[in-house]
Amino acid sequence: MSRKSFICGNWKMNATHLDAIQMVQKLSYRLELSDYERVDVVVAPPFTSLRSVQTVIEADHLAIQLAAQNVHWEDSGAFTGEVAPAMLAKLGVDSVIVGHSERRELFGETDENVNRKVKAVLAAGMTPIMCLGETLNEREAEETESKVAGQLSAGLKGLSPEEAVQVIIAYEPIWAIGTGRTAEPDDAGAVCEFLRRRFGDEFGGSFAEDVRIIYGGSVNPGNIAALMAKTHIDGGLVGGASLDPDTFASIVRYWI
Ligand code: 13P
Numbered sequence: 265m266s267r268k269s270f271i272c273g274n275w276k277m278n279a280t281h282l283d284a285i286q287m288v289q290k291l292s293y294r295l296e297l298s299d300y301e302r303v304d305v306v307v308a309p310p311f312t313s314l315r316s317v318q319t320v321i322e323a324d325h326l327a328i329q330l331a332a333q334n335v336h337w338e339d340s341g342a343f344t345g346e347v348a349p350a351m352l353a354k355l356g357v358d359s360v361i362v363g364h365s366e367r368r369e370l371f372g373e374t375d376e377n378v379n380r381k382v383k384a385v386l387a388a389g390m391t392p393i394m395c396l397g398e399t400l401n402e403r404e405a406e407e408t409e410s411k412v413a414g415q416l417s418a419g420l421k422g423l424s425p426e427e428a429v430q431v432i433i434a435y436e437p438i439w440a441i442g443t444g445r446t447a448e449p450d451d452a453g454a455v456c457e458f459l460r461r462r463f464g465d466e467f468g469g470s471f472a473e474d475v476r477i478i479y480g481g482s483v484n485p486g487n488i489a490a491l492m493a494k495t496h497i498d499g500g501l502v503g504g505a506s507l508d509p510d511t512f513a514s515i516v517r518y519w520i
Contacts, residue, residue, distance in 0.1 A: 267476050269492065270432055270499035271516050272306035272331055272393065273506025274361060274480070275313075284313035285320055287509055292326045294513035300327035303499070305516050307506070308333050308361055311347060318356045331359040331393065334367060337380035349388035359391035361501075363419060365438045375418035382419055386427055393432045393501065394419050395480070400439035408437075408455060413462050425467040433459055433477045434501045440481025442503060449487070452479045453494030460496050485511060488518040 279287060288307060295305065308331035309317050318330055336346035352360060362385060363378035378394065385392040396415035398408045412435065420428045435455050440447050447455075456477045464472030479491050480501030491497050506512045514520075 267474065267498045269303040270306065270476050270478055271303050271502065271518075272308055272359070272361075272478075272499070273502050273512050274308045274331075274333065274364070275310065275507060276333070276366070276503060277310060278507055279309060279313060281313040281316040284309045285316050287507070288317050288320050288326070288328060289324070290509035291513055292324060292328060294509060295328075295516060297327070299517055302519075303516055304329055306331050306359060308359075314352070314355050314357060322356070329358040330356055331361060332357050333361045333364070335360045335362070335381055335385060337377070337384040349384045349390065353388040353390055357390060359393050359432065360385045361393045361395065361434075363415075364395045365397055365436060365441060369438070375415060378415075378419045379421050382431060383422070386423075386430060391430060391432060393434050393478075395434040395436050395501070397436040397438050397441075397481070403437065403439065409458055412455060412459060416459055416462055417466060420463075420466070423467075425471045428463070428467045429471040429475050431475070432499075433463070433475065434480050435459060435477060436480035436501060442482070444482050446482040446484075446487050446491075447479070449490040449494055449497075452481075452491060453496055456494065456496035483515060485514040485518075488515045492518050 306329040332352050335349050336343055340348055362381045367373040382392040396412050398411040402411050437447050459477055460472050463475055476498040478499035478501055479497050483500045483502045484505045
C-alpha cells in the first residue's frame, strides 16, 4: 500500500475564529482538487475556531481536513478546562495532535497521558497525530534514537497492530521547532526510518510499511521538497509557516 502524504498546519495559539475563517477560505482558493488527491491537507486551529472552520469546510464542500491540538482522555466529568474526544468527533474533527513537545515541556504531559489520549482519540473514531522528538542536549549526547524509541513504544502501548497503524507519528526534534533550524533531510529521514523499523519490531513489518511518519520543525516552502523526497517521510507538521495561507499552500504543493 502506498502511503498518502499528510501535511498539517498546526496553528498553535494563533488566530481568532474570525481570522480562522479567512485563513481556511484563502487556503482553499489556492488549492486545486488534484492537490487533495495527492495530499491529506489538514489544519489544526485552536479549540475556539474548530466550529467556525468546520462550518466553512461543510458549507463550501472543501476537502480540507480538521484537526484539534489537544484532547482529554475521559469521556466526560469534572475536568474543568478540558475537552472530551466525543465533543471533537461530533464537530467533524478528523484528527487530534497528541503529545506535542510544547504540551510535554510546558504543560507536564507525560508518556502515560499521551498513551491515554491516543487510545481515547482512536476510540472516538479519529486519528491521533502523536508527536515525539529529542532535545538539542539529547541529540548532542547521541540519545536521539533511545529517546524517540521510548516515546514511540510508550505512546502506542497496549494498541493492536490494526490500531497502531492508524496513528500518524510526527517526528519533531525540539531544537528545530520555531527556531528556523530545520533538521537536515538526511538526518530527519534517518530518524523516520529508525522509527518505522521500531514500529515494525513491535507491530510487524507490513504494518510498518503502512504507518505514516511525518516530520515537523521549521518546515517551509524552501525545504519541504527535500524532506518529502525522503522515502520514510510521509508529510509535515507545520507551525509558523502554516499561518499564512499562501505559504502553507505552497508547502502543500511541494512538488511544484
Ligand atoms: P514550526 O514549524 O514553527 O517550527 O513548528 C513546528 C511544530 O511544532 C509543528 O507542530
